[in-house]
Amino acid sequence: MNLLCLSISHHTAPVEVRERLWLSPEEIVKTLPETLRLGCSEAVLFSTCNRTELYAVTDGRLPHESLIRELIKQKNAGSVVHESHFSVYRGPEAAGHLFRVASGIESMVLGDVQILMQVKEGYQLAVNAGTAGFFLHHLFPSAFHTGKRSRTETTIGTGAVSVGYAAVELAERIFENLRKKTALVIGAGETAKLTAKHLRGKNIGSLTITNRTQNRADQLARVLECSTIPFDRFRESLADADIVIASVRVDTHILTADDVARALEHRHTGALFLVDIGVPRNIDPAAGKLENVFLYDIDTLTAMVDENVHKRRAQIPAVERIVADELHSLELWHASLQSTPTIQALTAMMETIRKGEVEKNINRFGEKDRELVELVTKRIVNKILHTPIAYMRNGHDAGPTERLLSVNVIRRIFGLDHDNAKRDDDA
Amino acid sequence: MNIISFLNILLPFGYAVAVYAYGKAFFADTPWAKSSKRWILLSVIGTHIVYLAARTTAFSHPPATTVYEVLTLLAFTTSAAYYVIESRTGNRETGYFILNIPFFFQLVSSLFIKDLLEVPEILRSNYFGFHVTAALAGYSAITLSAVYGFLYLMLYHEIKQTRFGAVYRKLPSLENLERMSVMAIWLAFFFLAAAMLAGVVWLPQAFSDFSYADPKLIGTVFIWLLYGAALAARRSTRWKGRKMMIVAISGFVISIFSLTAVNMLLSGFHRFN
Known part of the structure; x- marks a missing residue:
C-alpha cells in the first residue's frame, strides 16, 4: 500500500504554527495539482483549525520531505513551520490514522462530530480537482464508514463537552422544540457568545441580547442576526423568555428570586430555564427553588462536561476496535x-x-x-x-x-x- | 384448540414480546428492537381486535361481563390509546413503561378467563357494550396520563437535582411528556363523557334499581369534572408543568379507588360480578 500521510495537528504543533499552514478551499485546489507534479499519482488534502493533512498515493520512492517543502512553500511559512512539526505515516499506518481522524478520537475535542464533515469536504475538493483516483476513492469512503460506525455503535460523540453546548443540551431535555422558544442572553462575552451561537445552531425561535455596553451587544447581534434590548430594561422581557443565559461580571445578583417570581406571574408558558455562567454568580440561587424554574451555574455545567469527557474517553477502545476492523477490510481489499x-x-x-x-x-x-x-x-x-x-x-x-x-x-x-x-x- | 383458546394463550406472549422490544430499544438501543417494536405492537393490537371480535361473536355478548373479560378489554384499550398517542406525538421512547400494564392485565385475564355462554340478557345489549368500552377507554387514558405524569415528575426531579442518569438521557423532554399526558387527559375526558352519556340514556331503562347516587357514577363524574377543570385551568392560567402532572396522577388514584374500593365495599347495581 503506497499510501503516504503528512499530518500537522495539535499533537505536533502549537496554534501559531498550525494557523500558518491552514489552507482555504481555494488554496487546497491550487496545491493538489502541485503534489501530482512532484510525483504523486493521487492526492487528498484537508485543513481544519486543528489539523492540515495530505494523503497521497506515491510509487514508494518519492521522499516525503519534498511534499512537506511544497506545502510550506505554498503558504510561504518557511520561517515558522518546519519538517519536525509534521507526523509522517506510511501504508496501513496512514490509513489507520485517517480512520482515527474520521472517528474523532484524534480531535482536540474528543469525539468531535465536525471533523467527519471536514474530511468529506476535503475529499470532495480532490474529486472535483481530479486528484483522487482508484485507491483514494476506496480509502476515503471507508474512512467515512468508519466515522459513521464509531458514532452509531459507540457513544464517542454523545454528551456535551463544552459549557455552552451543555447548556443547550439541558434546554433540549426541558423543551420539546427550541424553534418555538425565546432566549435572552445577558452579556456579550466569549462564553455568552458561544452559548448564543449554539442556540442559533439549534434554530432557537427568538434570540435577544442585552449588555451593559450597548455597542458590544449590537456587534454580537449583527453576527448572530438577532435583536438587542437596553440593559436597564431586560427584566421587562423576562416574562417572555423561556431561556435566560446570564454571563456578566457583577458584584451582586442581576436577577433576584423576586425578579424571577414576578416574571413567572406574568408568564403563560411552562418552564423557565436559567443558565448562570457568570463568576461571581449573576442569578440568586434561591430562584432555582421556584416551581418550573431550572437554574444551573457554571460549576454544574462544568461537572456535566467533565463527566461527558470521561465517558467519551472510556469509548476510545471500542472505537479503536472499529478502526482495526475497517483497516482489516481495507487491507483484504x-x-x-x-x-x-x-x-x-x-x-x-x-x-x-x-x-x-x-x-x-x-x-x-x-x-x-x-x-x-x-x-x-x-x-x-x-x-x-x-x-x-x-x-x-x-x-x-x-x-x-x-x-x-x-x-x-x-x-x-x-x-x-x-x-x-x-x-x-x-x- | 379453537381460535379463541389459541389467541387467549398467544396474547400474553405477544404483549411480552412488545414489552421486551420496547425495553431493548430504550435501555440497550438495540437496532432490531428500535426498527420493529412499533410493528410488533401493531400486530398485537390487531390480534387483540380479532380475539375480542371472536369472543363477542362466539358468546353473543360484548366481552365485558366478568372482571377477566374487563381486564382483556382494558389491556386492549390501554395499548390502543398508547399507540394513538405515540403516533400523534411521534415519541416512541415511553412504550416500555406503558406496555407493562396491558401485559399484566392480559396475563391475569388469560389465566382466569372463562367462556360464559349464559349471561343475563341485559349484558348482551349493544348499549352496554358501548357504555363499558367507552368507560374502559377513558380509564386506560387516565392510566396513560398518570404514567406520563409519573415519568414527568421523575425527569423533573432528575433535572432539578442535576442527576443525569438513564431517565435524563433516554426519556423525551419534559414538555413532550407533559404534552402526551395532557393528550391522554383529553382522551379520558372525551371517553368518560361518552360513557356517562350512554349510561344516563341506557341504565335507567336497563336497571330497575338505577340510582343517580350510585358511588361509581359519582366517582366518575367527580374525575370527569376534575379533569375538565384542570384542562380549563391549563388553557386560561398558569396551570402547567408539575401542577398539571400532579392532577394527572391524582385522577388516576381516585379512579383506582372508584373502580376497586367502591366496587368491592359499597353495594349498588353498578358492579361487576
Whole structure:
C-alpha cells in the first residue's frame, strides 16, 4: 500500500504554527495539482483549525520531505513551520490514522462530530480537482464508514463537552422544540457568545441580547442576526423568555428570586430555564427553588462536561476496535488487488507453456487425437492451477499480510515477476 | 384448540414480546428492537381486535361481563390509546413503561378467563357494550396520563437535582411528556363523557334499581369534572408543568379507588360480578 500521510495537528504543533499552514478551499485546489507534479499519482488534502493533512498515493520512492517543502512553500511559512512539526505515516499506518481522524478520537475535542464533515469536504475538493483516483476513492469512503460506525455503535460523540453546548443540551431535555422558544442572553462575552451561537445552531425561535455596553451587544447581534434590548430594561422581557443565559461580571445578583417570581406571574408558558455562567454568580440561587424554574451555574455545567469527557474517553477502545476492523477490510481489499493480476499472469504463463508444448509435439499424434490432446492438456493445467487460484481468491481466513505473502510466494515459485520483467525488457 | 383458546394463550406472549422490544430499544438501543417494536405492537393490537371480535361473536355478548373479560378489554384499550398517542406525538421512547400494564392485565385475564355462554340478557345489549368500552377507554387514558405524569415528575426531579442518569438521557423532554399526558387527559375526558352519556340514556331503562347516587357514577363524574377543570385551568392560567402532572396522577388514584374500593365495599347495581 503506497499510501503516504503528512499530518500537522495539535499533537505536533502549537496554534501559531498550525494557523500558518491552514489552507482555504481555494488554496487546497491550487496545491493538489502541485503534489501530482512532484510525483504523486493521487492526492487528498484537508485543513481544519486543528489539523492540515495530505494523503497521497506515491510509487514508494518519492521522499516525503519534498511534499512537506511544497506545502510550506505554498503558504510561504518557511520561517515558522518546519519538517519536525509534521507526523509522517506510511501504508496501513496512514490509513489507520485517517480512520482515527474520521472517528474523532484524534480531535482536540474528543469525539468531535465536525471533523467527519471536514474530511468529506476535503475529499470532495480532490474529486472535483481530479486528484483522487482508484485507491483514494476506496480509502476515503471507508474512512467515512468508519466515522459513521464509531458514532452509531459507540457513544464517542454523545454528551456535551463544552459549557455552552451543555447548556443547550439541558434546554433540549426541558423543551420539546427550541424553534418555538425565546432566549435572552445577558452579556456579550466569549462564553455568552458561544452559548448564543449554539442556540442559533439549534434554530432557537427568538434570540435577544442585552449588555451593559450597548455597542458590544449590537456587534454580537449583527453576527448572530438577532435583536438587542437596553440593559436597564431586560427584566421587562423576562416574562417572555423561556431561556435566560446570564454571563456578566457583577458584584451582586442581576436577577433576584423576586425578579424571577414576578416574571413567572406574568408568564403563560411552562418552564423557565436559567443558565448562570457568570463568576461571581449573576442569578440568586434561591430562584432555582421556584416551581418550573431550572437554574444551573457554571460549576454544574462544568461537572456535566467533565463527566461527558470521561465517558467519551472510556469509548476510545471500542472505537479503536472499529478502526482495526475497517483497516482489516481495507487491507483484504488491497490484497485482492494484488491477487487478481497474479491469477491472470499465472493462467497466461501456464497457457503459454501448454500451447508451446502441444505445438511442439502435435505432429506425433494422429488427426483424430489432436483435439483430445488439446482437451487433456487444458484439463491438466486447470487441475494444477485450481488450488493456488482458489487460495488466492478465497483465502479470507488468512489475514491480509498472510495473503500478500502467499501471493508473493506464488509469484516467486512460478517466476511471474521475472517473467514480467523479461517481457518489459523485450518490449 | 379453537381460535379463541389459541389467541387467549398467544396474547400474553405477544404483549411480552412488545414489552421486551420496547425495553431493548430504550435501555440497550438495540437496532432490531428500535426498527420493529412499533410493528410488533401493531400486530398485537390487531390480534387483540380479532380475539375480542371472536369472543363477542362466539358468546353473543360484548366481552365485558366478568372482571377477566374487563381486564382483556382494558389491556386492549390501554395499548390502543398508547399507540394513538405515540403516533400523534411521534415519541416512541415511553412504550416500555406503558406496555407493562396491558401485559399484566392480559396475563391475569388469560389465566382466569372463562367462556360464559349464559349471561343475563341485559349484558348482551349493544348499549352496554358501548357504555363499558367507552368507560374502559377513558380509564386506560387516565392510566396513560398518570404514567406520563409519573415519568414527568421523575425527569423533573432528575433535572432539578442535576442527576443525569438513564431517565435524563433516554426519556423525551419534559414538555413532550407533559404534552402526551395532557393528550391522554383529553382522551379520558372525551371517553368518560361518552360513557356517562350512554349510561344516563341506557341504565335507567336497563336497571330497575338505577340510582343517580350510585358511588361509581359519582366517582366518575367527580374525575370527569376534575379533569375538565384542570384542562380549563391549563388553557386560561398558569396551570402547567408539575401542577398539571400532579392532577394527572391524582385522577388516576381516585379512579383506582372508584373502580376497586367502591366496587368491592359499597353495594349498588353498578358492579361487576
